[in-house]
Amino acid sequence: MIIIKKLKSILFFLLGTIALGFGIAGIVLPVLPGGPFLLIAFFCYAKSSKRMEAWFQSTTFYKKYVLALKENRGMTLKEKIRINIIADAFILFSVFYIDILLVKIVLIVLGLIKHYYFIKKIKTITPEQAQGLKNQA
Template identity: 70%
Template sequence: MKRIFFVILGFISLGFGIAGTVLPVLPGGPFYLFAAYCFTKSSERLDNWFKSTKIYDKYVVGFREKRGMTRKEKIRINIIADFFILFSVFYVDILIVRIILIVLMLYKHYYFIKKIKTIPPEENSA
């Protein structure tokens, strides 16, 4: 029963990851990482299959080995997130919610700049 649960979660997460790769609104990377975790917990066959895909090589291995992002990836994610946060700030009429959203946006920038390692572009394209 536990294995079936992880298989289902893995494929759902993989679907969200693929959607996140195509749609600029959704980040795909975290979903691919979670899918890898779920497939590892579910079965060796699914784990081996996922590890042999280009998705795994591009998104999961890159993150696991380098533990960082290129400047271009950081900027793209921040611009998209800022757009939706600012849209929410203008849409919501409650002052405390606006303040919380702005604080979260500022913290997001701090986190991306100070906590996530910036990888030079030539290192990322292996």
């Protein structure tokens, strides 16, 4: 039982580290959304150990990119537009270059669901509110 718990902790640590790497890359690269990967990293580190969870919560990545999403406080309109434009570009690229009609339909439906989610489910906050959240953390 102890061995399984230790292996589980190591697995979550490795997954968290990989997700953190993708999240950092997503911050730098405009084609990769960093937020979801940072949320995955937080989840994995929290499952890994209390020490890793505390470490990740002390990083600027957590304070700047994860805290507002985690606490469901929202995103700025600029962030929403940037993420949607990048995702739409990839979806449209795929729709134009894939020959399978069913896949095209699925991609379009997923794109519409994404827009619904960003418009209706994620609260839009002002840049001042976002800065206030970052200063609180």
